[in-house]
Amino acid sequence: MAEFHKLATEGEVSPGEIHQYTVEDRFVALCNVDGELHAFEDVCTHQFAHLSEGEFTGSEVKCPLHGAKFDVTTGAAKSLPAVKPVPKHEVKVQDGYVYVALNEKRVKLGGRGRRRG
Ligand code: FES
Numbered sequence: 001m002a003e004f005h006k007l008a009t010e011g012e013v014s015p016g017e018i019h020q021y022t023v024e025d026r027f028v029a030l031c032n033v034d035g036e037l038h039a040f041e042d043v044c045t046h047q048f049a050h051l052s053e054g055e056f057t058g059s060e061v062k063c064p065l066h067g068a069k070f071d072v073t074t075g076a077a078k079s080l081p082a083v084k085p086v087p088k089h090e091v092k093v094q095d096g097y098v099y100v101a102l103n104e105k106r107v108k109l110g111g112r113g114r115r116r117g
Helices: none
Strands: 004-009 018-023 026-033 036-041 055-057 060-062 069-071 088-094 097-101
Touching (some): 004 018, 004 026, 026 097
Antiparallel strands (some): 004 097, 018 026, 026 036, 036 088, 055 060, 060 069
16 A cells, blocks of 8 residues: 655645755655645756756646646656656645555656766
8 A cells, every 4th residue: 555655735836836846765746726726746857957947837847957847647758858747646635634644656767878887
């Protein structure tokens, strides 16, 4: 069963806002789309950048580094140069707090053409 971590108080992230948190050494973005909370790994799938530092409009966030857009409700990459989705985390609100269960999938960076040794 997924383990939930307390992330924020209910109402801490208002509609149209996106915040960054750290859970078990992972960067987690929590955003509010018209009152609905969504959490995902706060790392772009193109190169290393925090999506929570980008432009957040409607249900899309734009990477601050090269401008790839992601749908925060699904994690899907909507424009180049990113092609892979960001892992979404499960969110629940209980007794005035927001909890998150981390997705086992993580963003892997630098896979293509990377050499070891
Ligand atoms: S690092 Fe996000 S688009 Fe390049």
